[in-house]
Amino acid sequence: MSRFAYVNGRFTRHRDAAIHIEDRGYQFADAVYEVIAIQNGSFVDEGPHLDRLDRSLGELRMAPPVARSALKRILRETVRRNRVRDGIVYLQVSRGVARRDHAFPAHRKSSLVVTARSMKPKSAALADGVVVVTTEDIRWKRCDIKTVGLLPNVLAKQRAVEAGAYESWMVTPDGDVTEGTSANAWIVTAGREVVTRPPTNAILNGITRRTVRAIAEREGYAVVERVFSLNEARAAAEAFLTSTTSHVMPVVRIDDRPVGDGRPGPLTAALQADYAAHAGMAHPDTA
Numbered sequence: 223m224s225r226f227a228y229v230n231g232r233f234t235r236h237r238d239a240a241i242h243i244e245d246r247g248y249q250f251a252d253a254v255y256e257v258i259a260i261q262n263g264s265f266v267d268e269g270p271h272l273d274r275l276d277r278s279l280g281e282l283r284m285a286p287p288v289a290r291s292a293l294k295r296i297l298r299e300t301v302r303r304n305r306v307r308d309g310i311v312y313l314q315v316s317r318g319v320a321r322r323d324h325a326f327p328a329h330r331k332s333s334l335v336v337t338a339r340s341m342k343p344k345s346a347a348l349a350d351g352v353v354v355v356t357t358e359d360i361r362w363k364r365c366d367i368k369t370v371g372l373l374p375n376v377l378a379k380q381r382a383v384e385a386g387a388y389e390s391w392m393v394t395p396d397g398d399v400t401e402g403t404s405a406n407a408w409i410v411t412a413g414r415e416v417v418t419r420p421p422t423n424a425i426l427n428g429i430t431r432r433t434v435r436a437i438a439e440r441e442g443y444a445v446v447e448r449v450f451s452l453n454e455a456r457a458a459a460e461a462f463l464t465s466t467t468s469h470v471m472p473v474v475r476i477d478d479r480p481v482g483d484g485r486p487g488p489l490t491a492a493l494q495a496d497y498a499a500h501a502g503m504a505h506p507d508t509a
């Protein structure tokens with residue numbers, strides 16, 4: 223089946239889609255993005271994702287390429303043309319094309335690229351949970367902005383892949399866990415506190431993170447937003463990660479040590495099921 227991409231006002235075949243060599247996204251990583259899940263043909267948490275896009279654009283003083291209503295139409299058309307029922311839509315906004323010069327160009331013509339693809343929910347294939355390794359967090363001080371400047375994340379993820387792990391949790395020089403390369407990090411303490419790092423400039427405030435937090439509170443769990451250390455994570459009863467594509471994913475091993483008894487924990491499993499219901503998916507147990 224042919225795939226289609228939206229590039230600056232036009233749909234083209236995915237394999238022919240191209241952006242100018244002096245696009246600032248290409249030159250400087252001067253671009254932001256979002257990934258939104260599509261489940262059973264519906265967008266999951268679209269509003270919060272588009273709110274976060276607006277925030278990223280605002281923090282970087284980048285012009286929105288089109289109004290939100292037009293963007294929503296473009297996203298739907300991209301999903302429709304690619305016949306995605308379960309998968310993701312990716313959108314990227316850059317500060318546009320200009321002669322290479324660090325300072326902002328005089329024009330405010332942002333570039334917009336949108337792609338979509340089908341994807342099976344990962345939770346079904348990884349029902350036994352995943353392994354994470356740890357790497358030093360070498361990123362900048364504005365990890366709250368969802369930019370395409372992802373080189374530290376790329377390097378950390380590659381380490382995970384080479385170690386046979388699913389994800390890498392990044393750790394500060396003080397020994398605290400910030401987040402994964404493309405997912406937020408959570409632990410459940412022996413006292414059944416559900417802990418995740420507060421959304422400061424040190425992490426991306428994940429949309430899945432926010433939804434899972436609200437679900438956990440609704441279910442009456444003790445949710446605590448605080449910094450936690452790698453040592454605490456190693457001693458935790460349960461651990462998991464959250465993201466648009468991984469949903470709620472149990473973490474059963476950190477580096478060479480099992481988390482708890484090395485199997486997905488009960489609280490994690492409950493949150494996984496609740497999140498699946500929120501996102502309108504069949505839960506792995508019933509799929």
Ligand code: PMP
Nearest residue numbers: 404405406426428429430465466
């Ligand atoms: N942290 C980072 C660094 C990420 O790239 C992502 C995925 N975009 C997340 C966390 C999870 O965010 P979300 O739940 O919005 O997908």
